[in-house]
Amino acid sequence: MNINEFIRQVKNGEIDIVKHTQKIIEQCKKINEEHNYFNTISAELALEQAKEIKKLLKSKDKSIKGKKLLGVAVSVKDSICVKNVESTAGSKILKGYEPLFNATVIEKIIGEGGIIIGKTAQDEFGFGSFSVNVGLGFKIPKNPIDKERTCGGSSGGAAGLAKAADFPHIALGESTGGSIAEPASFCDVFGLCPTYGRNSRYGLIDFGNSLDKIGPVGKTCYETALLQEVIEGYDRNDSTSLNAKNGNYNTFLKKSLKGMKIGIIKESFGEGVAPEVEKNVRKGIDKMKEEGIKAEEISLEMPIKYGLAVYYMIATSEASTNLAKYCGMRYGAIEKLEGSFNEYFTKVRSSSFGAEAKRRIIMGTFARMSGFRDAYYIKAAKVRTLIINEYKKTFKKFDALASPAVPVLPPKFSDIEKMSPLQNYMLDIMLVSPNVAGLPHLSVPVGYEKGLPVGMLLTGDHLQEGKLLQLGNVFEGN
Amino acid sequence: MDIDRKLLEHVAEVARLNLTEEEINKFLPQLKEALEFFSKLSEVNTEGVKPSFQPVEIKNVMREDEPKECLSQDDALSLTEHKKDGYFKGPRAV
Numbered sequence: 001m002n003i004n005e006f007i008r009q010v011k012n013g014e015i016d017i018v019k020h021t022q023k024i025i026e027q028c029k030k031i032n033e034e035h036n037y038f039n040t041i042s043a044e045l046a047l048e049q050a051k052e053i054k055k056l057l058k059s060k061d062k063s064i065k066g067k068k069l070l071g072v073a074v075s076v077k078d079s080i081c082v083k084n085v086e087s088t089a090g091s092k093i094l095k096g097y098e099p100l101f102n103a104t105v106i107e108k109i110i111g112e113g114g115i116i117i118g119k120t121a122q123d124e125f126g127f128g129s130f131s132v133n134v135g136l137g138f139k140i141p142k143n144p145i146d147k148e149r150t151c152g153g154s155s156g157g158a159a160g161l162a163k164a165a166d167f168p169h170i171a172l173g174e175s176t177g178g179s180i181a182e183p184a185s186f187c188d189v190f191g192l193c194p195t196y197g198r199n200s201r202y203g204l205i206d207f208g209n210s211l212d213k214i215g216p217v218g219k220t221c222y223e224t225a226l227l228q229e230v231i232e233g234y235d236r237n238d239s240t241s242l243n244a245k246n247g248n249y250n251t252f253l254k255k256s257l258k259g260m261k262i263g264i265i266k267e268s269f270g271e272g273v274a275p276e277v278e279k280n281v282r283k284g285i286d287k288m289k290e291e292g293i294k295a296e297e298i299s300l301e302m303p304i305k306y307g308l309a310v311y312y313m314i315a316t317s318e319a320s321t322n323l324a325k326y327c328g329m330r331y332g333a334i335e336k337l338e339g340s341f342n343e344y345f346t347k348v349r350s351s352s353f354g355a356e357a358k359r360r361i362i363m364g365t366f367a368r369m370s371g372f373r374d375a376y377y378i379k380a381a382k383v384r385t386l387i388i389n390e391y392k393k394t395f396k397k398f399d400a401l402a403s404p405a406v407p408v409l410p411p412k413f414s415d416i417e418k419m420s421p422l423q424n425y426m427l428d429i430m431l432v433s434p435n436v437a438g439l440p441h442l443s444v445p446v447g448y449e450k451g452l453p454v455g456m457l458l459t460g461d462h463l464q465e466g467k468l469l470q471l472g473n474v475f476e477g478n
Numbered sequence: 479m480d481i482d483r484k485l486l487e488h489v490a491e492v493a494r495l496n497l498t499e500e501e502i503n504k505f506l507p508q509l510k511e512a513l514e515f516f517s518k519l520s521e522v523n524t525e526g527v528k529p530s531f532q533p534v535e536i537k538n539v540m541r542e543d544e545p546k547e548c549l550s551q552d553d554a555l556s557l558t559e560h561k562k563d564g565y566f567k568g569p570r571a572v
Contacts, residue, residue, distance in 0.1 A: 097557065098557070100556070195534065196532070196533045197536070210531060210532040210533065211533075236541055240532060242536070306518070306519060306522060308515075309516040309519050310519065312512070313516055320493060324493075329558065329566055329568055330557065330558055331557035331558055332557075334558060334559060334560055337560060337569050338569070339569060340571070341571055343569070344568075344569035345494045345569075346494045346496050347496070349493075350495050353495070358497070359505055359508065359509070361493045361495060362486070362490060362493060362495070363509060363512065365489050365492055365493040366481065366485075366489045366509075366513075369489065369492070375520065376516065376519075379520065380516075380519060381529030381530055382522075382524035382527045382528070382529045382530075383519055383524060384529070384530040385527050386524070386527060388533060420508060420511060421511075421512060422508070422515055425512070436533065437533050438533025438534045439533075462534055
């Protein structure tokens with residue numbers, strides 16, 4: 001059912017929202033048995049919200065009329081705090097942590113009548129592209145189209161559920177270096193990573209503070225735009241929140257593409273890119289051409305050549321400082337208080353962080369240590385400036401840039417095991433630079449090959465999410 | 479810069495991580511490979527370039543310093559068993 005039709009039926013009582021919510025919670029449990037998309041299903045909160053909506057409807061409360069998400073199920077990446085619901089960011093070190101407050105985006109969703117159904121699976125703290133780096137004791141989510149393959153990461157549970165759920169549902173993901181667009185492309189759904197600062201990060205369990213963005217993942221471009229519209233806006237609780245005008249995406253979704261200029265990133269095709277991926281992305285570009293865009297090949301030197309190195313230096317540096325606060329006190333995992341400060345903290349951290357978390361903490365600590373800081377961390381921050389400058393120059397000429405989201409089809413778990421960490425990182429080549437530059441980007445499903453989905457990446461200038469959704473909307477119902 | 483076993487153990491200690499023998503043997507070549515790749519940043523000329531510590535420039539974000547309600551002491555202490563007399567209880571300092 002179309003989401004607007006669903007909301008209409010909830011409003012006029014044709015759908016009993018409590019019964020509906022009970023039903024979808026059961027469906028979520030069933031989907032989860034097979035695919036592991038949830039770390040926690042928040043049945044209690046969801047039913048409580050549904051009952052509240054029913055009560056307001058019954059009392060003919062006027063405020064209910066304008067609610068943009070009334071009764072719509074929203075799943076939340078585990079790294080985003082939901083009050084009184086276990087929020088672990090997929091890490092053993094936060095096992096048992098039930099936040100005392102809601103993230104700003106959650107407050108907004110609940111305020112618009114969205115029903116929080118649970119916390120979705122992810123790589124520990126977002127450290128990965130396949131959701132296989134889940135924390136100790138967590139389950140790995142599986143691709144909704146082929147269970148032997150990854151659903152991508154780190155917002156893997158979000159994208160998998162967006163595809164698998166056959167009830168009205170939109171997922172909330174988070175991207176630091178591609179963690180929305182990549183799983184969206186592997187699961188045949190839309191994933192929008194907004195401009196850095198567009199959506200409040202208050203209540204997000206940090207990975208890299210200058211890189212983290214919360215964003216929507218949906219089955220359709222419309223639903224993706226709808227959730228983005230609900231969650232965006234300035235927040236005084238987030239010092240890097242942008243004081244920008246809201247996107248007004250509905251008007252963009254109705255606009256024709258005539259006259260839009262798209263730059264096709266030359267380096268994103270050819271060597272290292274699976275021919276099946278290239279073929280479908282080119283088909284996607286042709287489709288936009290039929291709708292009236294003008295396309296031109298362009299070259300992006302700095303972002304392609306150095307984006308990955310810049311990203312991993314900055315992301316690991318920031319992650320290593322963020323993760324310093326997890327030490328078995330105050331909240332999350334604790335152990336028996338024994339030994340000195342250092343002995344206790346080291347014991348808790350060593351037994352609670354997974355392998356990739358340890359690797360990244362070490363890499364980031366190294367990059368920030370005196371003697372290495374200038375050569376690695378500061379150098380990366382300077383090259384980051386050059387990357388941003390090159391994009392800014394490019395966007396003087398183009399409305400958006402197009403490339404494959406990921407150079408390969410969703411890999412099998414058995415093949416992922418054989419990759420070294422660096423080989424794994426290399427697959428993020430198209431995704432890290434827009435993240436480094438804080439640019440909005442949208443993964444759009446453009447086709448299937450060998451029964452597997454291919455995603456096209458559209459990247460725009462700061463605060464130009466509207467144009468990306470306008471372009472993406474052509475692929476609605478693809 | 480090459481990372482060797484001694485340096486890896488030192489970095490781990492700074493980061494409050496105790497690595498097992500197995501982890502050291504696994505991480506060392508992986509970190510070497512990654513750092514070698516990241517070292518290619520040194521070939522970029524960044525003379526006169528300012529570092530970006532965030533991607534979208536925002537300046538002088540200020541707000542009025544108004545007292546507001548915040549977490550109560552009881553709430554703040556409610557997420558751990560390690561507490562005493564209204565304070566968090568930590569491991570011994572000396």
